[in-house]
Amino acid sequence: MSLLVVGSMAFDAIETPFHKSEKIVGGAATYIALAAANFVDPVNVVSVVGNDFPEEEMQDLRSRHINLDGVEIKKDQKSFFWSGKYHLDMNTRDTLVTELNVLADFKPVVPDSYQSSEFLLLGNLNPSVQISVIHQMKKRPKLIALDTMNFWMDTAMDELSEVIRMIDILVINDSEARQLSGEYSIVKAANKILEMGPKFLVIKKGEHGALLFNPSNAFFAPALPLEDVFDPTGAGDTFAGGFMGYLARTRDISFENMKTGIITGSAMASFCVEKFGTERLRDLTHQDIENRIRQFVDLVHFDIELV
Amino acid sequence: MSLLVVGSMAFDAIETPFHKSEKIVGGAATYIALAAANFVDPVNVVSVVGNDFPEEEMQDLRSRHINLDGVEIKKDQKSFFWSGKYHLDMNTRDTLVTELNVLADFKPVVPDSYQSSEFLLLGNLNPSVQISVIHQMKKRPKLIALDTMNFWMDTAMDELSEVIRMIDILVINDSEARQLSGEYSIVKAANKILEMGPKFLVIKKGEHGALLFNPSNAFFAPALPLEDVFDPTGAGDTFAGGFMGYLARTRDISFENMKTGIITGSAMASFCVEKFGTERLRDLTHQDIENRIRQFVDLVHFDIELV
Numbered sequence: 251m252s253l254l255v256v257g258s259m260a261f262d263a264i265e266t267p268f269h270k271s272e273k274i275v276g277g278a279a280t281y282i283a284l285a286a287a288n289f290v291d292p293v294n295v296v297s298v299v300g301n302d303f304p305e306e307e308m309q310d311l312r313s314r315h316i317n318l319d320g321v322e323i324k325k326d327q328k329s330f331f332w333s334g335k336y337h338l339d340m341n342t343r344d345t346l347v348t349e350l351n352v353l354a355d356f357k358p359v360v361p362d363s364y365q366s367s368e369f370l371l372l373g374n375l376n377p378s379v380q381i382s383v384i385h386q387m388k389k390r391p392k393l394i395a396l397d398t399m400n401f402w403m404d405t406a407m408d409e410l411s412e413v414i415r416m417i418d419i420l421v422i423n424d425s426e427a428r429q430l431s432g433e434y435s436i437v438k439a440a441n442k443i444l445e446m447g448p449k450f451l452v453i454k455k456g457e458h459g460a461l462l463f464n465p466s467n468a469f470f471a472p473a474l475p476l477e478d479v480f481d482p483t484g485a486g487d488t489f490a491g492g493f494m495g496y497l498a499r500t501r502d503i504s505f506e507n508m509k510t511g512i513i514t515g516s517a518m519a520s521f522c523v524e525k526f527g528t529e530r531l532r533d534l535t536h537q538d539i540e541n542r543i544r545q546f547v548d549l550v551h552f553d554i555e556l557v
Numbered sequence: 558m559s560l561l562v563v564g565s566m567a568f569d570a571i572e573t574p575f576h577k578s579e580k581i582v583g584g585a586a587t588y589i590a591l592a593a594a595n596f597v598d599p600v601n602v603v604s605v606v607g608n609d610f611p612e613e614e615m616q617d618l619r620s621r622h623i624n625l626d627g628v629e630i631k632k633d634q635k636s637f638f639w640s641g642k643y644h645l646d647m648n649t650r651d652t653l654v655t656e657l658n659v660l661a662d663f664k665p666v667v668p669d670s671y672q673s674s675e676f677l678l679l680g681n682l683n684p685s686v687q688i689s690v691i692h693q694m695k696k697r698p699k700l701i702a703l704d705t706m707n708f709w710m711d712t713a714m715d716e717l718s719e720v721i722r723m724i725d726i727l728v729i730n731d732s733e734a735r736q737l738s739g740e741y742s743i744v745k746a747a748n749k750i751l752e753m754g755p756k757f758l759v760i761k762k763g764e765h766g767a768l769l770f771n772p773s774n775a776f777f778a779p780a781l782p783l784e785d786v787f788d789p790t791g792a793g794d795t796f797a798g799g800f801m802g803y804l805a806r807t808r809d810i811s812f813e814n815m816k817t818g819i820i821t822g823s824a825m826a827s828f829c830v831e832k833f834g835t836e837r838l839r840d841l842t843h844q845d846i847e848n849r850i851r852q853f854v855d856l857v858h859f860d861i862e863l864v
Contacts, residue, residue, distance in 0.1 A: 338741070339741075434645065434646075435783070435784055435785060435786075436782055437782045437783060437784045438784055438785075440782075455765070458762070458765040458766075459765075459766075459779070461782060467855075468782055468856060469856060469857070469859070470779040470782070470856050470857055471857075471859075472766070472777040472779065475743055475744045475747075475768060475775060475777070476742070476744060477742055477744045477745055478742060478745075479742075506859075506860070509859040510859055510860070510861050513859060513861060543861060547861060548774075548775075549775060549776060549777050550776070550777055550778075550857050552776070552778075552813075552816040552817055552820060553813070553817070554817050554820060554850060554854060
C-alpha cells in the first residue's frame with residue numbers, strides 16, 4: 251500500500267483572536283502527509299520548496315516514512331508563504347499575505363519510484379498542475395481524490411471541470427460546493443457535482459462535520475465538540491490525509507469503508523486544531539488516535555427500537 | 558403515559574425567499590402537540606387563544622388525542638400573532654410583527670384532569686409563567702423540559718435562572734446557549750449551563766443537527782440533509798415535541814434512551830420544514846415516521862475496525 255500526495259509545502263504565519271504564531275511550517279502536503287503517515291507507509295510526496303525550507307523539517311518528515319524524493323528544492327527561490335487572521339468564530343479568516351514564490355511556476359515531476367502508488371491525493375493547486383500529475387501516472391491509481399478551492403472556480407473553471415472528470419472523489423467545503431454547483435441546498439449541490447464526474451463527494455462543514463455522498467447514499471460524520479479550537483489551519487488537509495491514509499491502508503474503496511475513512515479523517519482533524527500549525531500532529535501515538543476514534547463512536551452511536 | 562405541554566397557540570404569517578403564507582395556525586404548543594401525539598396519548602395542552610381561533614382547528618387537534626381542556630378561550634380578545642421573513646439561508650429571520658394579544662396577561666391554569674401527567678414540556682414563554690405551572694403540579698412530573706429564548710435572557714434573567722434550577726432538561730439553540738453561558742465554545746457553554754441546574758441539556762443547531770449533554774456524556778444527532786427546506790417555522794418546537802413524546806411513550810429517562818429521543822425529534826423536525834406551517838405534521842403516517850427514522854440510522858451508522 252502507498253499513497254501519493256501532491257501539494258504545497260510552505261510557511262504560514264497565523265493570527266487567531268487569542269494567539270499569534272511565528273512563521274511556521276505548513277502547506278497542504280505537509281498536513282496531509284503527517285496525517286496519512288499514521289496509517290500508510292510510505293507516503294510519497296510531490297512538492298516544491300525554496301532555499302529557506304529547513305533541512306531538520308525534511309528529516310523529521312522522512313523519519314515518519316514520508317518519502318520526499320519528489321520534493322524539488324529551488325536553490326534560488328523562497329518557499330510559498332501564507333499569512334492569515336481568523337475571525338472570532340474561528341471558522342472564517344482573512345488572508346493577509348500570499349507569496350507564491352516557488353509555487354508560481356510549479357511543474358511537478360512524479361519520480362519513477364512513486365509510479366506504483368495505488369492511491370493519489372491531489373491537494374489544492376492549479377487544476378492544470380493537478381491534470382499533469384494524473385497524466386504522468388503510467389498506471390491509473392486505484393483511487394484519485396482531489397481538493398480544490400473557490401479561487402480556481404473563479405479563474406480556471408475549464409481546467410477544473412476537466413480534472414473533476416478525471417478523478418474519483420472530490421473533497422471540498424460547503425461554500426465551495428455551493429459555488430461549484432450554483433445550488434444553495436447541500437443535497438442539490440451534491441447531486442449536481444456528482445453529475446460532473448466524480449463517483450464520490452466529500453463536503454467538509456468545519457465544526458459542523460462532514461458529509462459523504464455517492465449517487466445513491468449519504469453519510470454524515472460530526473466534528474468532535476471541542477472545548478477550544480486553538481488554530482483551524484490545516485484541518486481540512488489533515489482530514490483529507492486521514493481519510494485517504496485510512497483508505498490506502500485498508501485498500502477498500504467501498505462506500506461502507508469510506509464512512510470509516512471519514513470518521514478517521516474527522517478524528518485527525520480534531521487533533522490538528524488543538525495546537526498551532528502541525529504541532530499536535532507530530533506527537534500523536536497510535537493509542538491517542540484509537541481513543542479519539544472511540545470518542546466519535548460514543549458521540550454518534552445509538553440503538554433504536556421503533557415504537 | 559401522558560405529556561403536559563404549555564405554550565402558545567397562535568397565528569403566523571410567514572415569508573420565505575420563495576413563498577409567502579396566508580395567516581395560518583401556529584404556536585409552540587400546536588407544533589409540540591402535533592409532533593408528540595404520534596407517540597403519546599393524551600397530550601394535555603395548556604394555552605390561551607382569542608375569539609378568532611378556528612373551532613375546526615380545535616376539533617382537528619382533539620381528533621388526534623390532543624386534550625384541550627386547559628386551553629382558555631378569551632372571548633373579547635384576539636389570538637397571539639407573529640409574522641416573520643426568512644433570509645436566503647433559511648436559518649435566520651426577521652420578525653415583522655408581534656401582537657401578543659391574549660398572551661400579554663396569560664395566567665395558565667392546569668386543570669385537575671392534567672395532574673397525573675408524568676412528563677411536562679414548558680414551551681417558550683415568560684419564565685414566571687413557566688414557574689407558575691410547575692408550582693401548580695401537585696406531584697412533580699417524572700421529567701420537566703423547558704424551552705426559552707434570548708428575549709427572556711435580556712429581560713427576565715432572574716426568573717429564567719430560577720426556572721432553570723427547577724427543571725431537568727433545557728432545550729435551546731446554539732446562539733441561546735452562547736448567550737446564556739457567555740461562552741462561545743459549545744462545549745464550554747454546555748458545561749456552564751449544566752452547572753446552572755438542569756441534569757440534561759439539548760442544544761439545537763438547526764440544519765447542523767442537535768447535541769445532547771449531561772455532565773459526563775455527549776451525543777450528536779445530525780439534521781437530515783434535505784433537498785429543499787420549505788419553511789423552518791416550528792421546527793424547534795416539533796423537535797421538542799417528538800423528543801418528549803418519545804420519552805413519555807417509553808417512560809425511560811436514561812441518557813441512552815434520550816439519544817433515541819433526539820433522533821426521533823430530529824426526524825419529526827425534518828418533516829415539519831417540508832411544507833408551510835403545521836401542514837406536513839398533519840398528514841404523517843406511522844410508516845412515514847418509521848421510514849424517516851431509518852434514514853437517520855443509515856445516515857450516521859458505521860462499523861469501525863481499528864487498524
